[in-house]
Each structure stands twice: as structure tokens, then as C-alpha cells.
Amino acid sequence: MERTKIILKSGKDEAVLRQHPWVFSGAIKKIYGDPAEGDVVDVYNNKDQYLGCGHWQEGSIAVRIFSFEPIEPNYEFWKMRLTNAFQLRTSLGLTQNKKTNVYRLVFAEGDYLPGLVIDIYKGAAVIQAHSIGMYLQRHDFSKALQEIYGDQLHTVYSKSKETLPRNSAFEVENEFLFGNQSSEVVIENGNQFEVNWVNGQKTGFFIDQRFNRELVGEYSKDRKVLNTFCYTGGFSVYALQQGASEVHSVDSSAKAIDLTNANVALNGYNDQQHQAFAEDTMTYLQHCETPYDLIILDPPAYAKHIDVRHKAVQGYKRLNATAFQKIAPGGILFTFSCSQVVDRRLFEHTVASAAIQSGRKIRILHHLSQPADHPVSIYHPEGEYLKGLVVYVE
Ligand code: SAH
Secondary structure (H helix, E strand, C coil): CCCEEEEECCCCCHHHHCCCCEEEHHHEEEEECCCCCCCEEEEECCCCCEEEEEEECCCCEEEEEEECCCCCCCHHHHHHHHHHHHHHHHHCCCCCCCCCCEEEEEEHHHHCCCCEEEEEECCEEEEEECCHHHHHCHHHHHHHHHHHHHHHCCEEEECCCCCCCCCCCCCCCCEEEECCCCEEEEEECCEEEEEECCCCCCCCCCHHHHHHHHHHHHHHCCCEEEEECCCCCHHHHHHHHCCCCEEEEEECCHHHHHHHHHHHHHCCCCCCCEEEEECCHHHHHHHCCCCEEEEEECCCCCCCCHHHHHHHHHHHHHHHHHHHHCEEEEEEEEEEECCCCCCHHHHHHHHHHHHHHHCCCEEEEEEECCCCCCCCCCCCHHHCCCEEEEEEEC
16 A cells, blocks of 8 residues: 655654654645554655654654654664664663663664653563653564563553543553563662552653752662652662662652651661651641751642643742742752653753742752663753752751
8 A cells, every 4th residue: 555645744754754754734835645643654854864763642742753764664674673673772881781771772763763662671661652652562573572572571561541632542551561570579779669560650650860869879878768749759768778768758649658668678778767757748748847958849740731830830930939948958959850841941041940939049050860771872862851959058
């Protein structure tokens, strides 16, 4: 069957020529064919120059390009892409690591596979598709993963029900593609965490905070630490491991608090060193009495869409300003945003205006981001979604 041909409007080819992998629906001049969601389409400029091929989807991003050369996306092609991703993780020291066996194998555009995320939890791979085109390839990905990892792999789980576009006509269920294990105790920098990809949020664990958790550990000795939006208690465990005098964890989800308590116990710490509270972070911050020496703010993405960016920025400002009031003199704040539409400049401005509001003397110690298993194509800066600051509060 002939592939659909998409022609871009004059001047709308610049980003794609620079290897930016998104074609917005507004950039399209003409469509030769009647593509269904997930179909592979070819993209040309209006001088009939070939630009790339990608998956078609209804919505503002109409095509996600996975190759800037004309190719046939068969099994061998997908396996080559996964093998390249595996080789990068091997060169990062992640695929045979005695202290860390949880990492991101595929980070969408950063691995030239827009719409696809694959996380590795020891012997399990969790596939999360954000586009129908990638979802339709899940059996090929599962087969390729089994060939790449051999007997190191016992499970492949497909978890795309929550991430595929809501308006899609596809009936999607989460399912095991290979094996049937739903959880695993993994290690990250020597700390243990129970990860359940069937019941957990996203693919089960926030792998993107690995380096930042280590840094929290380095600042934790003899400090009283508050870890808000704690989810599985990642930051709490690292703080305890590095000798925090006391750690408090807060999350509005009771399930997250159970996970945090379980992970704290798994690593051998007790109730005297750690307490967890199922509460809204703002309410907790407003009511806590004694100040903390180190506070972590790692909220969920406040802005999932550009239309709500302004409201999200106000939310970040309020949260940070409240935290600044609760930090002891000489204290440290780790503050994050994982909203893709709030870029680093805007986020840092927002923290600065919260600082001004608090009236305290505040200095930046570190600018934080995501680790190397979340690579960012230099032509797709939107891939840098995690932004963080470490600040010193006098
Ligand atoms: N810091 C975590 C990841 C945070 S994910 C880690 O390192 O793994 C965001 C978490 O915020 C979720 O667990 C969610 O339940 C929680 N959350 C969302 N809204 C909240 C609120 N208003 N107050 C407290 N927790 C909240």
C-alpha cells in the first residue's frame, strides 16, 4: 500500500530540516492519502524535498518523525533503534551495574523514537507509548528486547492506557507481552526500592531523579529533612542513608505513603528516624511548626499544556514561597519542575520571585536536570523537561 504523502507549507520546513521531529498540524499544506492514526507517513516540503517519515496522529502534533531518511520501519529498523539505545546505556555504565539496576532504556525523541518510553527494572521492561504509532509496534519492541537482553529479561509489560491520547478510537489495555511479574525490588546507588509497574504511577518509579537523590544525600548529614511529594520515598531513603538527623515525608496519596514507609523499612531505617504523612503539601507546610534544614519540593507537572502555564507558574511561586518560610537559617531547598512547557528560564524566574516575596537572602548552589539516560536531542530542546535548583537560604 502506498504511504500517505504530507506536504508542508512554504517556510514551515525549517524546524524539520534542523531535525526537530514534530510536524504541527498547522504546518501542513496538503495530504495525499487518508492516513489513519498510527500510520507511517512521508513528509516533504513544498519543493518536493524529502524531510522524513513518522507516525501520523490526530492532534496538534500531526507527525512524529522517527527517521529523516526514507526507510521502511520494519522489525529490523525498530530493533536497530533499541540496540542503539542499549549501547548508549552500556556506555553510561548502566546495563551491567552492581549498584544500580533501574534505568531508562528509551527516552522518546532523545533516542530518535518519539512517542516511546521504555524503563528497565532489573529483569523487567516497561513499555509506555505516547502515540498510537508506537503502541502498534509493542510486539516488535517486546521481541527485540528479548533478543537484546536474552535471559536477563523475565518480563515485558505494556502500560499505555494512561498515556495514549484520550480522544483516540483505540481500545487500549495494559498487558503483559512476555512473562508475568508485576513487581521487583530494584537497587539505585545501592539503595533498595520495591517497584510495582502494574499498580504504580507512570512506569512505577521516577528514574529521572537518580543524580538529584545522590545530591540530596550529600547535603543531608545531621540535617532535619522534609521530602514533599515523596511518592516512593526516593529522596527520603538517600537522606537517611547519608545520616540525616530526622526525615519527614509528605504525599497526598495514602498509597504513596505506604510505599515510602515500606521502602524506608526495606533499607533498615525505623520510625524514630522517619515519619510519613498523607497530606497536601501546602497544608502541611503552612501548619508545620519547627523549621527544616533541608526541604525537597518535587511536585507533579503543574502545567501539562501551554494554556495553563500561567496558572502553573503561580502555583510554583506559592509553593516555593511557603517553603522558604519554613527553612531554618543556613538551610537548603531542592526545588523542581517537571512541566515541559515551563522552561528553565521561566522556572528560575519563578523561584526568584518566590525568594523576593520571602524577603530572605538566597543563593543558587546548583542547577539540576535529568540524568544521561534521559538524553536530549540538541534539535529538540523540549526534551529537557526536568529542571531543578538547589538554593542556600540564610
Ligand atoms: N519525588 C518523587 C516523585 C514525585 S511524583 C520521587 O522521587 O519519586 C509526584 C507525587 O506528588 C505523587 O506521588 C502524588 O501523589 C503527589 N502529589 C500530588 N499532589 C500533591 C499535593 N497537593 N500534596 C502532596 N502530594 C501531592
